[in-house]
Amino acid sequence: MKRTTIKRIFGYVGKYKVHLIALVICAILGNTLFILSPLLTGKAIDYIIGAGQVDFQGLIRTISSLLLIYIISSIFQWLMSVISNIAANNTIHDIRKEAFDKLNTLPLRYFDSNPHGDIISRLTNDIEAISDGLFQGITQIISAVIIIIGCFIFMLTISPIITLVVVLITPLCFFIASFIAKHSKRMYGAQTKTVGELNGYVEEMIGNSKVVKAFGFEQNTLEHFKEINSRLYTVGQKAQWYSSLTNPTTRLVNNIAYVSVTMIGGFMALAGRLSVGNIASFLTYSNQFAKPINEITSITSQIQLAIASAERIFALLDQESEPEALKPKEGLENCQGEVTFKDVNFSYSPEVSLIRNFNLQVKKGQTVAIVGPTGAGKTTLVNLLMNFYQINSGEIQIDGKNIYYIHRDKLRQSIGMVLQDSWLFSGTIADNIAYGKPEASREEIIEAAKASWAHSFIKRLPNGYDTLIDEEGSNLSQGQKQLLTIARVMIMDPPMLVLDEATSSIDTRTEINIQKAFHKMMEGRTSFVIAHRLSTIKEADVILVLQNGNIVEQGKHEELLRQAGFYHKLYYSQFTA
Secondary structure (H helix, E strand, C coil): HHHHHHHHHHHHHHHCCHHHHHHHHHHHHHHHHHHHHHHHHHHHHHHHHCCCCCCCHHHHHHHHHHHHHHHHHHHHHHHHHHHHHHHHHHHHHHHHHHHHHHHHHCCCHHHHHCHHHHHHHHHHHHHHHHHHHHHHHHHHHHHHHHHHHHHHHHHHHCCCCCCCHHHCCHHHHHHHHHHHHHHHHHHHHHHHHHHHHHHHHHHHHHCHHHHHHHHHCCHHHHHHHHHHHHHHHHHHHHHHHHHHHHHHHHHHHHHHHHHHHHHHHHHHHHCCCCCCCHHHHHHHHHHHHHHHHHHHHHHEEEEEEEEHHHHHHHHHHHHCCCCCCCCCEEEECCCCCCCEEEEEECCCCCCCCCCCEEEEEEEHHHEEEEECCCCHHHHHHHHCCHHHHHHHHEEEEECEEHHHHEEEHHHHCCCCEEEECCCCCCHHHHHHHHHCCCCCCHHHHHHHHCCCCCHHHHCCCCCCHHHHCCHHCCCCCHHHHHHHHHHHHHHHHHCCCEEEECCCCCCCHHHHHHHHHHHHCCCCEEEEECCCCCCCCCCCCCCEEEEEEEEEEEEEEHHHHHHHHHHHHHHHHHCCC
């Protein structure tokens, strides 16, 4: 799993080959110049103590060369940082965009079964962790390879014997880091998962803060938060504890190598086989040889966290998207709105069957009201019509075309939907009304608002149609938000309508006006109306009474009352104690 994750990350990075090539060139030039500095330093020392008197001319030339090398090397190091930052940010941009695009293709089933806060955490915290690990990893790994190879070559030119000692001792750092990484990876995976859980819980509590306060549940909420937060502290502490072992242990190994070089170099200097300058150069090279290993092991925690976060992102990207329409894809030009359900079977889970052998024929322009007790399958029917969920068997047709042969966008653009839960985004009133028709003119927006009886309250707002709506429309009443969502559908002028408890949040007087607007809007359009207040659907062409996913009664309002069946009981239960 880890290798696959790293391979996929580098697959994204590989899209920016020009940046990587420039990064490698800067790393080679900058680090090569930097590697030359110990040789010049050793040469400067020999100028001072090698011949019994100071060679000032040679010393000045050497120091000037060192200064120039350090300046040029610093410029290349700065360029490396800039280029790696650009490459990392572009890579994260691609991953974030692909993840968000994936959200738009996922079926509703995924959002129903996963906490929204955890999904948000994947697109924010997890991607940010990948960004940190990627930025650190690219620069450190490329520089490490060049420095290790360069230092090894220069150490060989000074003393192959001491080089062998360094090469035998230093690689122990990799084995230690690998051993610790295996244990810390599991903890970092648990940490990212718990962060997602915590975000999901916070998002849920903030979104339902009124309910929490109304039921006096603040203390229980706090206790649950403390429990999740405590688990996050525990796994985070363990992950940090494991990763914190890496740097001290690798430095211990490096110090052992340093002491070994000093001792062996001292004996060789006494034997006249090495100069003091060569020993000084070799000590610097041994430090440089170990430095990239230390730096890589010091960011092990960031890399492990980035890998764990990447696994969560790729798990999201690997989710099965909504199936594409079967080929050939068809449109719904000149849609008439004739709807047919043929032997439809559907269930949210294999264990519990909901809709069984459902059949329905709806003619053009008919208004179909769907009523029944909670859980009867009313909203499920329109969700199936909108192709939000896949049926288990059977067929749903619009104008004789199987909806699975129709392009999904064309299908949903042909159906205007007003839900019980109104949703508005941060923006102006006009932008929210024109959500389904971005090219709409101001006159069309105003006409739609007038038709939905929203114009009067909009004109009373400080900036009218240019009034900014807060997040989720918190500066509007529930009824006002619902009027705007109705106007949003009216401006689309779709051939079919779905009204799912569309007037549930509106007062009785406004509802009368809305019903008039609905009747006008539904003229000549096929409409599906889900209602619990049965007084609002008396004029429907046909009323379907659902129970346990099946039609138990069907007919007009008066016909169903005369039957004195289930509908009769539902209707009069609203007017009697």
